[in-house]
Amino acid sequence: MNPSKVDRNRLVKLTDLPNIGKAGAGDLELLGIHKPEQLIDKCPFAMYEQLCEITAAVHDPCVIDVYMSVTRFMAGEDPKPWWYYTDERKMRLKA
Template identity: 40%
Template structure:
């Protein structure tokens, strides 16, 4: 399990679940550090990414944002799929933000 100190030392690439594609997404979104990421919201990042790319991204991208933000804030490195049930519940009850392109 990656610690908060390890993630801070290694940067965004040191976070669990973060690979080359997500690092490019962070760059596009202007997120350059774990400290930057800790100030973000998964809904806002997901909607910004969709708007910037003019494409509806797989909702699992939202889950990955949620997991990375959680780790950036707490140091707890959970799998991205741990956040999927929360998102699916929000989608079912209408509280997940719609992507308007």
């Protein structure tokens, strides 16, 4: 869902989360995540690695940005577009 349309009080399904559409929800379900609250305390980098292992494919690293956006949102931050996290992801992967 577009971050500007997210309502924290109406989080029922994965597609109610910022930056998560049908495909993103499907990927989260592959990781065993079926409800938004299951994202609390998850590591976006570990989630990405697990997704790559499960699917036997290397996914676009921007998926990490999406995972950062939803895990941070579930930790209480305001919803932000996934690309807000791109620079942080690049710096952390470089380190």
